[in-house]
Amino acid sequence: MRCPECQHSDTKVMATRLQENAMVIRRRRYCHHCGHRFSTLEACCVPDLVVNKRDGSCEAFAPQKILIALQKTFKKDARSEENIRQLHQQIIKIIYGQEGRPITSQRIGDIVSEQLRQVDPMAYIRFVSVYKDIRTPSDLLSAVQSISQDS
Ligand SMILES: [Zn+2]
Numbered sequence: 001m002r003c004p005e006c007q008h009s010d011t012k013v014m015a016t017r018l019q020e021n022a023m024v025i026r027r028r029r030y031c032h033h034c035g036h037r038f039s040t041l042e043a044c045c046v047p048d049l050v051v052n053k054r055d056g057s058c059e060a061f062a063p064q065k066i067l068i069a070l071q072k073t074f075k076k077d078a079r080s081e082e083n084i085r086q087l088h089q090q091i092i093k094i095i096y097g098q099e100g101r102p103i104t105s106q107r108i109g110d111i112v113s114e115q116l117r118q119v120d121p122m123a124y125i126r127f128v129s130v131y132k133d134i135r136t137p138s139d140l141l142s143a144v145q146s147i148s149q150d151s
Pocket of ligand 1: 006034036
């Protein structure tokens with residue numbers, strides 16, 4: 001990495017630190033030529049994913065929105081932040097692994113609810129009642145029945 005001050009190429013890494021849930025690496029560097037100290041960031045290149053929404057519009061996929069939805073869903077649970085982040089990472093991985101682009105917002109909702117159904121039936125019910133089309137008691141009943149089909 002070239003020094004931003006003197007453009008010299010002989011710089012040395014002094015410290016390396018993980019940031020933001022280990023998704024970003026920050027390095028402190030030192031230039032041997034002019035003594036300038038600076039930082040560099042290293043992050044994974046996340047592929048672009050476009051989401052087709054139900055109203056016909058589209059937007060860039062925002063993993064953060066799913067994290068917020070999960071945090072809301074587990075608000076009243078004793079589940080740890082670390083636990084929620086792990087579940088979030090798992091869901092994001094599945095979404096990026098989907099074939100066929102763009103992905104629909106409905107498909108994303110299905111993936112999230114399916115993962116929740118496996119880890120926590122009550123969180124699943126809470127999630128679908130907020131984010132999916134549950135308008136009548138029988139909608140809710142069929143959501144509950146889809147849980148008992150597995151067990
Ligand atoms: Zn320099």
